[in-house]
Amino acid sequence: MTKITYIENEGTEHVVDVPDGLSVMEGAVRYTVPGIDGDCGGACACATCHVYVENGWMEKLAPMNELERDMLDFAFDVKDNSRLACQIKVSPALEGLVVRTPARQY
């Protein structure tokens, strides 16, 4: 279990223990955190699990692959710290990770 904090766009925080091996998107679905949809089910074929990674964490994540970068074309308000939550695998190294959900997913 790794502690992940999801902060909704309007500020509500969800601090939850996500089983290692799940993705940050699956963790959100598991705890029904609003604002992360995951329409394609984690196949990196949509952009509805777009999140902003909190300061300092971006460098600790496995780098983005090309497909994820492409899919982010379809996310709204993409920033330097944008990632697709389905592509971030939870592991003890991410203990304390904080992600924020964007204003809209589509």
Add this chain to the structure above:
Amino acid sequence: MTNLTRDRIEASPGFFKALVDGVPEAIVAVTPDGTITYFNAACERLLGYTQAEVVGRNIAMLVPQQPDRRADAMKWLERWAHEPDETQSRFLDLIAQTKAGKQMPVDVRVVERKIEGERRYLITVRDNTARRQEQAAFKEAHLKASRILQIAEDGIVSTDATQTVTFFNLKAEQIFGYRAEEVLGRQLSTLLPERYRYRHREEVARFGAGKVASRQMNERGHVVGLRKDGEEFPLEVAITKVSVGGALTYTAHLRDITQRKRQEEKLRESERRFRAIFDHAFEAMGLLAPDGTVLEINRAGRLMTEGQSQLIGLPLWDLPWAGSDLEPDDSARQRLKGAIAQAARGERVRYTADLRRGEGDVRKIDISLTPVKDELGHVIYIVPEGRDVT
């Protein structure tokens, strides 16, 4: 119309032009650099432009780059043209802009073809607004329902008709010590000790076949659960069933009652100890409401009175005293009544009364009345004691 005529019409050059112009599906053709070369009537209706207004111009005028989104339409059209139709833009919408300036999410399908040696992208465009709105509404409703179930204070476990677990909420995880992922797809009976599994399975199936929609499983004794670590524990379970689309779903609503059972056992033990002291005391002892009504009376107390079993609920001064009255006239009863009223005001009262048992047998009884107060200082009980001090 003869078959011959029909074949001739379908084979005529005009037929295909009429077909693409007439189908209720918006069709656009563009060159590899995005120049629009064809725009059918359905497309004119969808986007509000006439063919003349768009042919020769770049497709970016129809699917302009959004200020808050990176997607470049032509790049994606080119890419999708080389993907199988069913994977194209399945979850991805381009955003089209009508002549009137209205934006709409559009589902596009695209193929690349060579026509007379020239490459063209042939594109169909559908307004996806309604579908996206429906999806959003559905997602919201679904999220609400699953949030309620997921964070419920009862453990909630759902199964399909074959009793395979399909839902396992957070409280259920806490109760059983399993993560949902470890239980989903397994039999519900995994959550019970081996010896109960067969019978439980049969019982659930019988419930599924019956007419009652929900039932409290521990109507017939308590249910024993099995945690991941092998510990058995008492459970309170209600089971419900719903049938949606012909598929039966069972849902168990569970409470771990280990704590409650422990409390109950503690209470029972405390009651046993109290009874042991109270009933085996040598002294006559009881418990009164402040108005003197007998709530409890111990064995010695019953012996001092007539030993009747039905003493509870009577005022103490009206009890039939063994063989006689406290004193021959009513003054003894009045004295006891007065003493109880005094105790009800919070004072401890003690006096000696004469209990006559027939001719010449006078026993002196040391009577005490002790008020018992609650946290606010109100008298809630009076403890009467009587000791033979003859």
